Amino acid sequence: MTATLTEPPIATKPTSAPVRERRGRGGATRALWVLPPLVLAAGFFLYPLALVVKQSFVDKNENVGLDVWRDVLNSPSFGDALWNTVKIAVLSTLGCLVVGFFLALVLSFVPFPGSRAVSRIVDTVLAFPSFLIALAFTFLYGTAGVVNAAADKLGLGEPLVGFLYSPWCVVLAEITFYTPFVMRPLLAAFALVPRERLDVAASLGAGPLRVIRQVLLPEAWPALAAGGSLTLLLTLNEFGIVLFIGAKDVTTLPMLVHAKGAVTFDYPGACVVAVVEVALSLTLYTVYRFVFSRTGAGRAGLVA
Amino acid sequence: MLVWSRSGRALVWALFALVFAPLVLAPLAILGIAAFAGDWNSVLPASWTSENIREATAGTNYDSLVVSIETALGASLIAIVVGTWAAIAARGAPRFVRRLTDAVFHLPVAVPSVVVGLGMLVAFSDGPILLNGTKWIVIAAHAVLVVTFAYSTVSAGLDRTDAAFAEVAASLGASPARVLLRVRLPMLLPSITAAASLAIALSMGEVGATIMVYPAEWRTLPVSIFTLTDRGKVLLGSAVTVVLLVATLVVLMVVGLLKGRVEERRRRR
Amino acid sequence: MTAPAIERTASAVASAAPTESAIGIQDLTVRYGSVTALEGLTLEVARGETVALLGPSGSGKSTALKAVAGFLRPAEGRITLAGRDVTYEPPNKRGIGVVVQNYALFPHMRVADNVAFGLRARRVPRAEVGRRVTEALDMVGMAGYARRYPRELSGGQQQRVAIARALAIRPPVLLLDEPLSALDATLRADLLGELQRLRGELPDVAIMYVTHDQTEALALADRIAVMRDARLVDLDATDRLYRRPPSxxxxxxxxxxxxxxxxxxxxxxxxxxxxxxxxxxxxxxxxxxxxxxxxxxxxxxxxxxxxxxxxxxxxxxxxxxxxxxxxxxxxxxxxxxxxxxxxxxxxxxxxxxxxxxxxxxxxxxxxxxxxxxxxxxxxxx
Missing domain, CATH: 2.40.50.140 (Nucleic acid-binding proteins)
Known part of the structure; x- marks a missing residue:
């Protein structure tokens, strides 16, 4: 950024440019420039979404009504999926918040040789596909996996029978994958806390726990809220991890959409589940945007 | 500055290692090991082989790799153009148009990828635009998923750059087109390349929307990996995953080099 | 103000018997990696005495203060407070009042809560906390601002609150690290006068005052330690050092x-x-x-x-x-x-x-x- 700012960006020949005064034309022309991308977004994103909603009210025999909704909502697989989705997302988010807070705290305030490398690794994980974690977990926690084999060698038996196919494994995998999403905004927030504030707090007699509770946590709330709600949103929508672990009993809403839409080609049913899922995450997203616009933290730190 | 005693610090670091190693390091390391494992039934593989890596870069897997790279580049290019255009145009637009653009371009992050895929299937399986069964439905789905990151990264970049530069250029008599090409876009180059890198990385690993819409002859690498692991070929699947990661890093490095070239050329001018 | 200061110098130096030593620094060396930030500093500050560490930036004066406060771990040497060895004690066990250049107020706490922070950390009974907060704020003339947040105060007011917060725990030792550097010239002069007055109201407190500004050192210090390149150059009573500089x-x-x-x-x-x-x-x-x-x-x-x-x-x-x-x-x-x-x-x-x-x-x-x-x-x- 600085490199671009320091060089003169207007080193072109201004005299050769035809002098045109466009300032007076006002907002109407300038608003027109937004139209092409907006039309594309409408055509390829909003229009399909609208069709999904419409399709959910049309059954396979082209009858319009609430029949598909009634069928899907009454099916036990839907209730299970909804409950699993919410349960896994909430537990994963809580785990990410706890683990992410601890890791960010240590990286920021108890740094060690190599902590920069650790931050780099964390940044890299952000760009990885999530299914990678699930694949690794099959080697680690599978019945014939490394953990069981190691425990067996140590004479501890095989402690992880069935763990891979339990919701807990999905939760652990999502914590692994999404913890960086909590850490990024936290690290940014902690970087803004002057070290003197912690020093002075200690000199006033506060131990580490009191400093964390009374000096650092209040600074971290906005970042925790922003990172936490984004993580909740992403874990609600997570698909790759659940798909790759492939536990038969752990079905979530995105898995149900996939099963109905791409496996059994029940488009109307898939659309009903999709509408529920979108409604759920949109509600959350609105909350997230609200938190974000109030604090200004989070998104910029996550994306840029 | 937070934990003062040496023993306390050692304790904190030990706890850090205890959390970090199994949670982050172990999964990454295990994939690398699996990619080169010949036979693995105990703590460590019984034998090593490069056969899996060879197979992962040949035949259908090679085809999938090419498909993945083409999809990522195509979708990212579309997303960057549309996202950058929208971000810059929204700046000059009246307030409510700007907020509308903001909302529309941020929305895809809140919609599950499988739903984006489902929408594509529902909308483009018949009617005026028939994309289902072609590679374009995959590319379109990817573009929709990553455009939000392109838009918000470039918007953040615009927030950081000083509007005064463009105003000074305009006051010197530069036309809006010249201001855009010679001042605003070059100043946004870091944001645009950052957005491109992110878009490429996300697209290369995308699985949710792709698995909904992909036609048989346009199978991306993540879908291939899923097919392999679903059939129990987990070691080969790991090898293909490693190939995917390496390919992603290579593409990102090329993007970084291109950015360096552009900046170099501008400096010489 | 300078004349009485000189008189007090004489008495303070005369009464600086070993038992009266509030801060003792012996052969203190601090290193950051391969850089030596402070080399072999030896210095005593008596009860009731003000010693200024004066020097340009990078002279090691702030490093010395941070080591005394416990924020830095010395590579060599010993630090004592009233004869007690605290070299490796964490800052929260030292009971020292510290004021830093950027105030370091807790932004999410009201002024009163900032001042009460140290008292609550010490588990002082609730009723007494209120009394001592008022007392400390009175001392710096900020009693009317107890309900404000730091961001609602000017720089000078924030620094007064920071001083009150350090004084509320009634420390035997007060460390001031460039406390006036972030203020503009007028405020600096005001607050310097305030510090002189406070000095008179705290006859038993030992003060270590780090500054690069000779005016502050001359106005406040009984003795001045001149530092340069991580070392102590000269140390003497303020007026003698001014009148007969040895180097x-x-x-x-x-x-x-x-x-x-x-x-x-x-x-x-x-x-x-x-x-x-x-x-x-x-x-x-x-x-x-x-x-x-x-x-x-x-x-x-x-x-x-x-x-x-x-x-x-x-x-x-x-x-x-x-x-x-x-x-x-x-x-x-x-x-x-x-x-x-x-x-x-x-x-x-x-x-x-x-x-x-x-x-x-x-x-x-x-x-x-x-x-x-x-x-x-x-x-x-």
């Missing part, structure tokens, strides 16, 4: 003295009066701060306000050329270049421009009637 560095850093090249004309030791030295073409009397052999090169210390301007060819003056004049309100500061083998720039403060020639003209520099202090050339520099 070239201290002479120029404390009071911005002019240093004139001189040659000693007779063997002498510290305390001899009227030693003859040659300056330019003149022979004048000097006051040596140490032993000098005949023929040694030395430096004559002359403060800008003690020099005068005369006609250029007067016999008892040094010829020079005027290169700049700066009006400073109370006086004019003239910058001249002495004629001679080495062109040395000197500064002269005059209240009247009548006798001063035009820029670029020659003039005569009149040395003070009193003998100037003689310091070794190159020592400490």
């Amino acid at each position: 070239e560095f201290t002479a120029s850093f404390l009071g911005a003295a002019n240093l004139l090249d001189a040659r000693v004309l007779a063997d002498c030791t510290a305390g001899d009066d009227a030693v003859r030295v040659a300056v330019g073409g003149l022979t004048v009397a000097a006051d040596p701060t140490g032993a000098f052999a005949e023929g040694t090169r030395a430096l004559l210390v002359a403060r800008p306000h003690t020099l005068g301007v005369a006609e250029v060819d007067r016999a008892d003056t040094l010829p020079a050329r005027l290169v700049a004049t700066q009006w400073r309100g109370a006086d004019y500061r003239l910058t001249c270049v002495l004629e001679g083998d080495v062109e040395r720039e000197i500064r002269i403060d005059v209240t009247d421009l009548a006798a001063v020639p035009a820029l670029g003209e020659r003039l005569g520099v009149a040395l003070p009637a009193e003998p100037c202090v003689l310091v070794p050339a190159g020592a400490g520099g």
Whole structure:
């Protein structure tokens, strides 16, 4: 950024440019420039979404009504999926918040040789596909996996029978994958806390726990809220991890959409589940945007 | 500055290692090991082989790799153009148009990828635009998923750059087109390349929307990996995953080099 | 204010028996990796005494303070508080009041909660917390601001709150790290007066005051420790250090003295009066701060306000050329270049421009009637 700012960006020949005064034309022309991308977004994103909603009210025999909704909502697989989705997302988010807070705290305030490398690794994980974690977990926690084999060698038996196919494994995998999403905004927030504030707090007699509770946590709330709600949103929508672990009993809403839409080609049913899922995450997203616009933290730190 | 005693610090670091190693390091390391494992039934593989890596870069897997790279580049290019255009145009637009653009371009992050895929299937399986069964439905789905990151990264970049530069250029008599090409876009180059890198990385690993819409002859690498692991070929699947990661890093490095070239050329001018 | 300070110096120094030592620093060395930030500092601060650590940035003065506060772990040496070894004790067990340059107030707490922080950390009973918060805020004249948040206060007010917060725990030792540097000139002067008043109200507190500003050091300190390049250069009572600086560095850093090249004309030791030295073409009397052999090169210390301007060819003056004049309100500061083998720039403060020639003209520099202090050339520099 600085490199671009320091060089003169207007080193072109201004005299050769035809002098045109466009300032007076006002907002109407300038608003027109937004139209092409907006039309594309409408055509390829909003229009399909609208069709999904419409399709959910049309059954396979082209009858319009609430029949598909009634069928899907009454099916036990839907209730299970909804409950699993919410349960896994909430537990994963809580785990990410706890683990992410601890890791960010240590990286920021108890740094060690190599902590920069650790931050780099964390940044890299952000760009990885999530299914990678699930694949690794099959080697680690599978019945014939490394953990069981190691425990067996140590004479501890095989402690992880069935763990891979339990919701807990999905939760652990999502914590692994999404913890960086909590850490990024936290690290940014902690970087803004002057070290003197912690020093002075200690000199006033506060131990580490009191400093964390009374000096650092209040600074971290906005970042925790922003990172936490984004993580909740992403874990609600997570698909790759659940798909790759492939536990038969752990079905979530995105898995149900996939099963109905791409496996059994029940488009109307898939659309009903999709509408529920979108409604759920949109509600959350609105909350997230609200938190974000109030604090200004989070998104910029996550994306840029 | 937070934990003062040496023993306390050692304790904190030990706890850090205890959390970090199994949670982050172990999964990454295990994939690398699996990619080169010949036979693995105990703590460590019984034998090593490069056969899996060879197979992962040949035949259908090679085809999938090419498909993945083409999809990522195509979708990212579309997303960057549309996202950058929208971000810059929204700046000059009246307030409510700007907020509308903001909302529309941020929305895809809140919609599950499988739903984006489902929408594509529902909308483009018949009617005026028939994309289902072609590679374009995959590319379109990817573009929709990553455009939000392109838009918000470039918007953040615009927030950081000083509007005064463009105003000074305009006051010197530069036309809006010249201001855009010679001042605003070059100043946004870091944001645009950052957005491109992110878009490429996300697209290369995308699985949710792709698995909904992909036609048989346009199978991306993540879908291939899923097919392999679903059939129990987990070691080969790991090898293909490693190939995917390496390919992603290579593409990102090329993007970084291109950015360096552009900046170099501008400096010489 | 300076006069009583000097009187107190005498008593404080006289009563600085070992039992009265509030801060003891022995051979303290602090390193950051391969960089030595502080080298072998030894310093005692007595109960009720104010010692200023004065020096340019990077001289190690803040490092010394941070080590005493416990924020840094020394590589070597020992730190004691009232005789108790605290070298490796964490800061929260030391019971020291610390005030830093950027106030470091807790932004999400009201003023009263900021001040109460240390008391609550010590589990002082609730009723007493309120009383002591009021007392501390009263001391710095901020009692009316207890319900405010730090962001609603000016820089000077924030620093007062920071001082109140440090005082609320009633520390026997107060460390002030450049407390006025972040303030503008007017506020700095106000708060300096406030600190002088507080000093009088806290007769038993030992204060270590880190600053790069000689005005603050002169106004507040009983003794000044001059630091440079991670080392202690000179340490003495404030007025003695100002009047008879023992080194070239201290002479120029404390009071911005002019240093004139001189040659000693007779063997002498510290305390001899009227030693003859040659300056330019003149022979004048000097006051040596140490032993000098005949023929040694030395430096004559002359403060800008003690020099005068005369006609250029007067016999008892040094010829020079005027290169700049700066009006400073109370006086004019003239910058001249002495004629001679080495062109040395000197500064002269005059209240009247009548006798001063035009820029670029020659003039005569009149040395003070009193003998100037003689310091070794190159020592400490």
